[in-house]
Amino acid sequence: MAPPTLYDHPMSPPSRLVRLVAGIIGVDLKVFVVDIMDSEIDMKSSEMLKIFPQHTIPALEYNGLYLAESRAIAMYLISKYVKDDSLYTKDVNKRILVHQRLFFDQDLYNRIFSVFRPKFYGEQVDTGSIDKVNEGLETLNRTLDGKQWLAGDKITLAECAVANSLSALEFVPESGIDPTKQPNIKEWLPRVESSHPKYGESLKELREGFKKMAQK
Ligand SMILES: N[C@@H](CCC(=O)N[C@@H](CS)C(=O)NCC(=O)O)C(=O)O
Known part of the structure; x- marks a missing residue:
């Protein structure tokens, strides 16, 4: 059977989450790169909205299923292709903690997005946005107090999502935001990345x- 189709872009952080998870679990996807910055592409046309219900990348298409939201796509791929309990346990009391962290990550990523989006458009980042990211990092740091992993005693999908969100900060070093200033994150991040x-x-x-991009 043909693999699921992923519509994405290698520089889109939510797209990169799906690529990362697919890579970790060893699922081959048929990937179509979509340049959402291309003015010729109308993401809001009725044809495109069928594939991209939220006019966003990434989007997954599989046997008549059209799915938006990177975290939902990652949950779907793991649920479909991973038979054991790794990354996304089937134990509801443990799984709900993974969900909680994923919802947290969605909010954290949106805060990070508010800091790097202005750079694309040559705009100034306001200090309030930077404060909000730092506040999110403090919460993350507290969540990790006395813990090796974000949700339970094993690495989970929450690690993929949060580490991927934090990597987007590399785009804006001038913001001065450094997740590793938080001691628990400083220990946790290399643990995840290795x-x-x-x-x-x-x-x-x-x-x-x-x-x-910088050369351009
Ligand atoms: N929460 C969504 C965010 C997706 C998103 O904002 N993608 C951006 C690219 S990084 C996009 O497609 N923006 C186009 C638009 O909002 O119309 C997810 O995690 O998939």
Whole structure:
């Protein structure tokens, strides 16, 4: 059977989460890169909205299923292709903690987005947005107090999501936001990144992409 189709872009942080998770669990996806910055592409046309229900990338298409939201796509891929309990346990009392962290991550990522979005448009970042990211990092740091992992005693999908969100901060070093100023994050992040070679590959791809963008 044909693999699911992923519509994404290698420099879109939510897209990178799906690529990372697919890589870790070893699922081959048919990938179509969509350049949402291309003015020729109308993401809000009725044809496009069928594939991109929220006019956003990433989006997944599989046997008549059209799915938006990177975290939901990642949950779907793990639920469908991973038979054991790794990354996304089937135990509801443990799984709900993974969900909680994923909802937290959605909010954290939106805060981070408010800091790097202005750079794309040559605008100034306001200090309030920077404060909100730092406040989110303090919460993350507290969540990790006395813990190795975010949700339970094993690495989960929450780690993929939060580490991926934090990597987007590499785009805005001038913001002065440094997650590793928080002691628990400083210990946790390398633990996550060394847990699977796909993290290193994802970061390398991101850094090369940033370099190319800066040259432009
Ligand atoms: N919460 C969504 C966010 C997706 C998102 O905002 N994607 C951006 C690219 S990084 C996009 O497609 N923006 C186009 C738009 O909002 O119309 C997710 O995690 O998938």
